[in-house]
Amino acid sequence: MGIVKNIAAIAKGMSVTFMEMFKPTIVENYPDGPGPTRGAMFQDRFRGMHVLQRDENGLEKCVACFLCAAACPSNCIYIEAAENTETHRVSGAERYAKVYNIDYNRCIFCGYCVEACPTDAITHGHGFELATYNASSLVYRKEQLLAGTPAHEGANAIFSQYENARLIPKK
Amino acid sequence: MAGSFMRRIAVFMADVTLTVDGKKLTVPAGTLLIEACKSTGIEVPSFCYYPGLSLQGACRMCLVEIEKMPKLQTACTTPVAEGMVATTESDKIKQARKSMIEMLLANHPLDCPVCDAGGECELQDMTFKYGAAESKFMDMKNHRDEQQWSPVVYFDRPRCILCYRCVRVCGEGMDVWALGVQNRGSGSIIAPNKEDHLECEECGMCIDICPVGALTSGAYRYKTRPWEMKHVGTVCTHCGDGCKTTLGVRRADTGMQIVRGDNRDKSGINGDFLCIKGRYAFDFANNPERLQQPLIKRDGKFVPSTWEQAFDLIASKFQEVLASHGPSSIGVVGSNHTSNEENYLLQKFARLVLGTNNIDHHRTADFPALASALAGKKDATASMRDVFNAPAILLIGNNPTEQHPLLAWQIRSNVRLHRAKLYIANSSPIKLRRQATAFVQIAPGSEGAFVQFLTANDAAADAVASPQLTREALSQMRDALKSESGLVIIFGSELRGSDVTALVNYGLSLGAKFICLGDYANSRGAADMGLYPDMLPGYAPVSSATRFHEHWLDEVPTAPGLNLLQLVDAAKAGNLKALYVVGSNPVARYNIDPFVLSKTFVIVQDMFLTETAASADVVLPVANAYEKGGTYTNTCGDVQMLKKAGEFSGVRNDFECIVRIAAGMGCDVHKLVPFGGGGTRADMGQSRGAQSGESDQHAVWLADHNLEPKMSPYDPVAMLDEIQRLVPGYDISRLGLLSGHDEHTQLVQITGATGMGHPELVMPANDKLFTSGTLGRFSATLNTVMERYRTMPEDVEIAAGYDPMVRE
Numbered sequence: 018m019g020i021v022k023n024i025a026a027i028a029k030g031m032s033v034t035f036m037e038m039f040k041p042t043i044v045e046n047y048p049d050g051p052g053p054t055r056g057a058m059f060q061d062r063f064r065g066m067h068v069l070q071r072d073e074n075g076l077e078k079c080v081a082c083f084l085c086a087a088a089c090p091s092n093c094i095y096i097e098a099a100e101n102t103e104t105h106r107v108s109g110a111e112r113y114a115k116v117y118n119i120d121y122n123r124c125i126f127c128g129y130c131v132e133a134c135p136t137d138a139i140t141h142g143h144g145f146e147l148a149t150y151n152a153s154s155l156v157y158r159k160e161q162l163l164a165g166t167p168a169h170e171g172a173n174a175i176f177s178q179y180e181n182a183r184l185i186p187k188k
Numbered sequence: 189m190a191g192s193f194m195r196r197i198a199v200f201m202a203d204v205t206l207t208v209d210g211k212k213l214t215v216p217a218g219t220l221l222i223e224a225c226k227s228t229g230i231e232v233p234s235f236c237y238y239p240g241l242s243l244q245g246a247c248r249m250c251l252v253e254i255e256k257m258p259k260l261q262t263a264c265t266t267p268v269a270e271g272m273v274a275t276t277e278s279d280k281i282k283q284a285r286k287s288m289i290e291m292l293l294a295n296h297p298l299d300c301p302v303c304d305a306g307g308e309c310e311l312q313d314m315t316f317k318y319g320a321a322e323s324k325f326m327d328m329k330n331h332r333d334e335q336q337w338s339p340v341v342y343f344d345r346p347r348c349i350l351c352y353r354c355v356r357v358c359g360e361g362m363d364v365w366a367l368g369v370q371n372r373g374s375g376s377i378i379a380p381n382k383e384d385h386l387e388c389e390e391c392g393m394c395i396d397i398c399p400v401g402a403l404t405s406g407a408y409r410y411k412t413r414p415w416e417m418k419h420v421g422t423v424c425t426h427c428g429d430g431c432k433t434t435l436g437v438r439r440a441d442t443g444m445q446i447v448r449g450d451n452r453d454k455s456g457i458n459g460d461f462l463c464i465k466g467r468y469a470f471d472f473a474n475n476p477e478r479l480q481q482p483l484i485k486r487d488g489k490f491v492p493s494t495w496e497q498a499f500d501l502i503a504s505k506f507q508e509v510l511a512s513h514g515p516s517s518i519g520v521v522g523s524n525h526t527s528n529e530e531n532y533l534l535q536k537f538a539r540l541v542l543g544t545n546n547i548d549h550h551r552t553a554d555f556p557a558l559a560s561a562l563a564g565k566k567d568a569t570a571s572m573r574d575v576f577n578a579p580a581i582l583l584i585g586n587n588p589t590e591q592h593p594l595l596a597w598q599i600r601s602n603v604r605l606h607r608a609k610l611y612i613a614n615s616s617p618i619k620l621r622r623q624a625t626a627f628v629q630i631a632p633g634s635e636g637a638f639v640q641f642l643t644a645n646d647a648a649a650d651a652v653a654s655p656q657l658t659r660e661a662l663s664q665m666r667d668a669l670k671s672e673s674g675l676v677i678i679f680g681s682e683l684r685g686s687d688v689t690a691l692v693n694y695g696l697s698l699g700a701k702f703i704c705l706g707d708y709a710n711s712r713g714a715a716d717m718g719l720y721p722d723m724l725p726g727y728a729p730v731s732s733a734t735r736f737h738e739h740w741l742d743e744v745p746t747a748p749g750l751n752l753l754q755l756v757d758a759a760k761a762g763n764l765k766a767l768y769v770v771g772s773n774p775v776a777r778y779n780i781d782p783f784v785l786s787k788t789f790v791i792v793q794d795m796f797l798t799e800t801a802a803s804a805d806v807v808l809p810v811a812n813a814y815e816k817g818g819t820y821t822n823t824c825g826d827v828q829m830l831k832k833a834g835e836f837s838g839v840r841n842d843f844e845c846i847v848r849i850a851a852g853m854g855c856d857v858h859k860l861v862p863f864g865g866g867g868t869r870a871d872m873g874q875s876r877g878a879q880s881g882e883s884d885q886h887a888v889w890l891a892d893h894n895l896e897p898k899m900s901p902y903d904p905v906a907m908l909d910e911i912q913r914l915v916p917g918y919d920i921s922r923l924g925l926l927s928g929h930d931e932h933t934q935l936v937q938i939t940g941a942t943g944m945g946h947p948e949l950v951m952p953a954n955d956k957l958f959t960s961g962t963l964g965r966f967s968a969t970l971n972t973v974m975e976r977y978r979t980m981p982e983d984v985e986i987a988a989g990y991d992p993m994v995r996e
Binding site (some may be wrong): 080081086087097098099100103110111112135136188 | 301302306334409410413415416734799
C-alpha cells in the first residue's frame with residue numbers, strides 16, 4: 018500500500034509539474050508585455066509615484082494646505098500656495114497649489130502624505146519607472162504629478178466661464 | 189500689563205491668601221483669579237480675556253469652581269478674596285468647557301486645512317484638549333463669504349467666535365475705534381465702523397490678537413503654514429522705537445525668504461504692539477528690484493561684475509586718490525539703518541584707513557546737544573519701558589502716533605492702565621491730545637520759546653501764543669509740571685542746540701528723565717557711534733586727545749572734517765575726488781543734482797538702485813538689517829540684538845564690504861577689527877607687556893568679561909567687543925543682549941561740552957505712518973495701503989473718535 022500511495026503522490030506532484038511545463042515560463046512579461054505598464058502587474062495597494070487627483074469638474078483637488086508636507090518624514094514635498102481668482106480658477110476651494118514639487122531622491126513611498134490629505138488630492142499611483150542618471154530630474158513638478166484632464170476635457174474652462182458669469186456683476 | 193497695574197494697586201492694598209487646586213498662594217488684593225492662577229503656573233483657558241484690555245466675560249471658557257459659590261464662576265472677572273478656595277480642573281468644569289466649545293463650533297467651519305490660523309489657533313488647541321470635535325447639529329452651517337476690509341485685513345465671519353478682543357484692542361489699545369459690534373445677542377457680528385471697510389492705522393493688532401482665523405492678514409494670505417516657518421525674533425528696521433518683530437522665514441529660490449512678520453515673541457519692549465511697518469513692511473527684502481550683483485559703471489552704463497573686481501577697483505581708486513589728492517578729498521556717508529558695529533567700523537575705517545574726518549550721516553535729531561547738556565549725568569535718560577511706567581510724561585513737539593507708533597502705544601497704555609499724567613505741547617492738534625491731562629497748542633516753531641516759558645521766563649509766552657491757546661492754560665501747565673515727580677520728558681527734533689540745553693536744565697531740576705526722538709531704526713546708534721565730522725564715538729570731540737587716540741594706536745586726524753552739505757559743496761567745486769556712501773540716499777534726501785557727483789568717484793552700498801546708487805561708479809548689493817547680526821540702539825538708547833532671519837542670494841553685508849575694501853588697500857585688518865590672532869592675543873599682555881610695559885588691553889578686557897577673542901574679521905561681535913570696551917554707556921550686559929533683552933545705555937559724553945554739533949543740519953525725516961524713507965518705497969504693502977488711502981473718497985463723513993490727523 019505504501020508503494021501505491023507513494024506512486025500516487027509522485028504522479029500527482031508530477032502532473033502539476035508537467036502542466037506547468039506547457040504554460041508560459043515567466044510570471045510577468047515586463048518590460049515586453051502588452052499595455053501601458055508593459056506587462057508589469059500591481060496590487061491595488063501598491064505605492065508608486067504620486068498622482069494629484071482632479072475632481073468631477075476637472076479642477077485640482079489640492080487646496081495647498083501643506084498637511085502632506087507636514088506629514089512627510091523625509092521632507093520631500095515643497096508647496097507654494099496661491100489664491101484662486103474669478104478668472105483663474107485652478108482648484109475647487111479658495112486656494113490652490115501654485116507649485117507642488119516632490120523630490121523622489123528623498124521620498125520613501127510611505128504613504129503618510131496620502132493619509133494626511135484632507136481632500137484626497139494626493140494618491141499613490143502605480144508609476145515605478147523613476148530611475149534616472151540625473152538626480153535633479155527626480156524633482157517632479159506639479160505638471161508631472163497631475164492626473165490627466167478627464168474625458169470631458171475643457172470642463173475647467175467651461176466651469177470657470179459659468180463661475181465668471183455668476184460672480185462678476187453685469188455692468 | 190495688567191500685572192504691573194495690579195502691582196501698583198498692591199502698594200495700597202494688602203495681600204490676600206487663597207487656595208487654587210490645593211496650592212496656597214498669596215497675591216495682591218484686586219488681582220483677578222485668572223492672573224493669580226497664571227502666577228502659580230496653572231493655566232485657565234480663555235478666549236475673551238486678554239491682559240491689559242477691559243474685561244469681557246463673553247466666552248465662558250475660564251469657568252472655575254469656587255467654594256461657597258453656587259455656580260461655576262468666570263476666573264477672568266473674579267477678583268481674589270481672602271480664604272478663597274478655587275478648583276480649576278474637575279469633571280464638572282471639563283464638561284462645561286466642552287459644551288462651550290461645542291457651541292462655538294456649531295457654526296465654525298471645519299476648514300482648518302485652508303485657514304491661515306490653522307496650526308496656531310486657540311480654538312483648535314482647545315478642541316484638541318477638551319475633545320468636542322463631533323457636532324450634534326443637523327442643520328447646515330450658516331455660510332458667509334469672506335470680506336476684505338482693507339489691503340491687509342480679511343474677515344471670515346463664520347469663523348468668528350465673538351470674543352471681542354479685536355474690538356477692544358482697536359479701541360482701547362490703539363485708540364482708533366475702527367471696529368465695533370453690530371446687532372445684539374446671537375445676531376452679534378464684528379463689523380467695521382465704516383460700512384464695509386476699515387479706516388484705521390492698519391496696525392494689524394486685531395489680526396494678531398484674534399484667537400481664531402476670523403481676521404487674517406492680506407500680506408501673509410496663503411503664503412505658508414505656521415509650522416513650515418522658522419521664527420526669528422529681531423528688531424524692526426523702520427522707525428526709531430526698536431520694536432521686536434518675529435519674522436517667519438521659509439526657504440525659497442533666492443535664499444531664506446521672509447514671509448511673515450508678527451509679534452509672536454512678546455518679550456520685546458513693544459510687548460503686544462507692532463505697527464504696520466513692523467508687521468508688514470519687511471517685504472522690501474523680497475522686492476524683485478533688489479540688486480544681486482556688484483555693478484561697475486563703464487561708459488555711463490552699469491555692468492555686472494564679480495565681487496573681487498569691485499573690491500579691487502574701489503581699493504585701488506581710494507589709494508590713487510589718497511596718493512594724488514590726500515585724505516581730505518574723500519568723503520564718507522553713513523546710514524541710519526546699518527548696525528552699530530557697521531557704523532563704528534565705518535567711522536574707524538574713515539579715520540584710520542582713509543585718514544579723514546569727512547564723515548557724516550543724515551541727522552534726524554540733535555543727540556549731541558542732549559549728550560553735552562546732560563554733561564555726564566547718569567540715569568538721566570528714559571528707556572522705552574519707562575514710558576509705560578512713568579507717573580507723568582511731558583511731550584514737546586513730534587507726533588508719536590505717526591512717527592513713533594510704539595512710543596504712542598506706551599503713552600496711551602500708561603495713561604489708560606496707570607492713570608499717568610500726560611502733558612503735551614505741540615503746534616498741531618496731534619492725536620495723543622485725547623489722552624492728555626493738559627494740551628497746549630503752541631505757535632508753529634515756538635517749541636524753544638515754550639521751554640523758555642517753562643523755565644519761568646514769562647516774556648516767552650508771547651512767542652508761544654497761538655489762537656488756540658490761552659495764557660491761563662500755559663501757566664496752569666507750568667504750575668502742574670512743577671509738582672510732578674518721576675517725569676519723563678520726550679522731545680522731537682523741533683528742539684535743538686541751546687533749546688535742548690535749556691530743557692535739560694529745567695528737567696534735571698525736577699529730577700526728570702529724557703528721550704530725544706530720532707527718526708530711523710538706528711539714528712541714535714549712528715550718532716553714538718560717531719558718524720560726525722567733528723565727533724568720535726561717545727560724542728568725543730575729534731580735536732582733543734581721547735581714549736580713542738590712545739587705543740587705536742594710530743594718528744586720528746584732529747581737524748574736524750566736512751559735514752554732508754559741505755561734502756556736496758566740495759563735490760561741486762571739484763575738490764571731492766571720492767565719496768563712499770553706505771546704506772544712505774543723500775541725493776534724494778537732500779535734493780542733490782546727480783550731475784554734482786559726476787566728477788567724483790562714488791561708491792554706494794545699498795539694496796536697490798536708488799537715486800544715489802544710480803549716479804555711482806560702483807554699486808555693491810548688500811544685506812539689510814533682517815539679514816544680518818549686530819546691534820541697534822533705539823531712540824531712547826535701548827540696545828538690542830539683531831538676529832539674522834532672511835537670506836538673499838548674491839548680497840554681502842556692509843561689515844564684510846568695509847573690511848574687504850580696507851584689506852584691499854593693504855591695511856592690517858587687525859587694526860580695524862579686533863579678531864583672534866595677531867593683534868589680540870589672549871595672553872594677558874605677557875608677550876608685549878612684560879618687555880614694553882604695555883598690555884594687550886583688548887585681550888585683558890575680553891578675559892575680564894569672560895569673552896573669547898572672535899576668530900573672523902567679518903564677525904560684527906568682534907566690533908561689539910570694542911564698542912562695549914571703548915564707547916561710554918555701552919558697558920551693558922552681554923548676557924542680556926544675547927538673550928534678546930533690551931539693555932538701556934547711558935548717554936555719556938566722553939569729555940565736557942565743547943561743541944554741540946550743528947543743530948541746523950538736523951533734518952527730520954517726517955515719515956508718516958505708512959512711509960519709511962527709501963525702504964518704504966520698496967515695500968509693496970505700504971504702497972498698496974497708501975494707494976488705497978489716496979483713492980479713498982474725500983467726502984467721507986468723519987466718525988466720532990476718528991481723527992483726521994492720523995493720516996494726511
